[in-house]
Amino acid sequence: MAKLWAGRTDGITSKLADDFNSSIHFDCRMYKQDITGSMAHAAMLSQQGIISEDDADTLINGLQAILFDLEAGTLSVDMDCEDIHMFIEQELTDRLGDVGKKLHTARSRNDQVALDMRLYLRDETDEISALTKAVVKAVTDKAEEYAEAIMPGYTHLQRAQPISFGHQLMAYAFMLLRDIDRLADCRKRLNISPIGCCALAGTTYNTDRYFEAKELGFDGICQNSIDGVSDRDFCVELLSDLSMMMMHLSRFSEEIILWCSWEFKFVELSDSFTTGSSIMPQKKNPDMAELVRGKTGRVYGDLMGLLTVLKGIPLAYNKDMQEDKEGVFDACDTVKMCLKIMAEMVSSMKANTENMYKAAQKGFINATDLADYLVGKGLPFRSAYKISGQTVSACISSGKVLETLTLDEYKAFSPLFDNDVYEAIDLKKCVEKRTSEGGTSFGSVRKQISTVRSKLS
C-alpha cells in the first residue's frame, strides 16, 4: 500500500526496506500518548480558528473511539504500518474520511514523536518513582525490625567494626531516596512540550503552543524549534538516573547474595524468591538477586547505546533518533521489574541474627573501641591505636579474643587497663556508643528510620 507520506515518490517501498524502517513493533506502546497528544492538537487547531469547531469535535470523538476500541481489544494495531503515529492517523482517516486528513495540520511527525516520548516517559518516571518508594519502605521496615541486631560492618570485605543490621539496610534506603530525587529533577526537564516545533522550523499557522502544552500538563515549551525536535537529553538523563539506581540495586543484591552463602549465613530469603538446582538437591539459590545484579548491565548498555546514537547526529531530526526507543523502553521495563522483585524479596527476607552476632565476635572488630578506651584513660589516639594493635596481635598468636584476656594479661600491654575494659569492648555497647549524627547507635538508626518515613509520606 502507498504510504500516507506518498508525495515526491509514489510511497511504494520494498518489503525489506519497510521492515527495516518500521518502528511500530516497539512504538505501539505509545498509542495512548499519541492519541492524547492528537486530541490536544485538534483542540488547539480549532481554538486558533485553523480548523472548525465541528471538525475538531469530529476528530476528538474519532480519536476517543480509537482509544476505546484499542483498549477494549476490538481494534488491534496494524503491524504493517510504519509507526504508531501513521497507524492512528490512517485509522482516523479510514473512519472519518477527509476530516481525518486535517489532523496533521501545523505539526510534523518530528514534533509528534518527541511529544509522545515525553508523555510516555513522564508516566514511566512517575511509576518508577512510586515503585522505588515501595522498595525504600520495605528496606526501612526491615531496618526497623533489625535495628538492634548486631553484625560486623566491613571495609575491604574484612570485618571492621560492629554495626546494627538496621544501619546497614538504611544505607540503601538513603541511596534510593537520592534516586527518587534524581527522577524528580529529570522530570522537570522532561516535562517541557516540543509540540508545535513542527518539522524543525516552526509553522506559518497561527498556533498556540502554550495552549497545547497546558492541555497536556506540561510546565513549559521548548523555546527553539530545532532543539525541540532534536533533543533527546531527557531520554539520556532518565537512562543515566536508571543506571545509577540499578548500580544501587546491584550492590544491594550482591550483599544479599553474599549474606545467603554458607560462608556468611546472615540472611535467609523466602522460598518463593529462590530457586533450586536441577542436579544438587541441597541448593537454594538467590537467582532473583543475581538477575537484578545481571540486568544492571543491560541498563548501562541502554545508556551507552543512546549516547552513541546521538553523538554524531547533525540537527535536526534524523532517522537515527528512532533508535532512542527500544533502549529507553527496555531500561524502564527492566528497572520496574527489578524494583518489584526487590520490594518483595526484601520484605520476605529473614535475618539470622545469631550468626551475625557470632561473626561479629570474630575478627577483633572491637579493636577500635579498645583504643578509644585507652584514649579515655588519657593516652593520645595514635599511642592507644598501637597498644590495641599489639594486644590483637598477641591474641591471634595465643588463639584468644579480646573478651577472654585476663586483666593481668591486659596490664602487660598498658597499666591503664582496668576492669571496665570488658564493658568498653562489649559488642552491643560498642554499637550503642556510636551516637554521632548518622552513626550506628540504635538511637541514630531509629532517627534515620523516622527521617526516611517522613520523606516517604
Ligand code: ARG
Ligand atoms: N518512527 C519515527 C521515530 O520513531 C517517527 C518520526 C519520523 N519522522 C520522520 N520524519 N521520518 O523517530
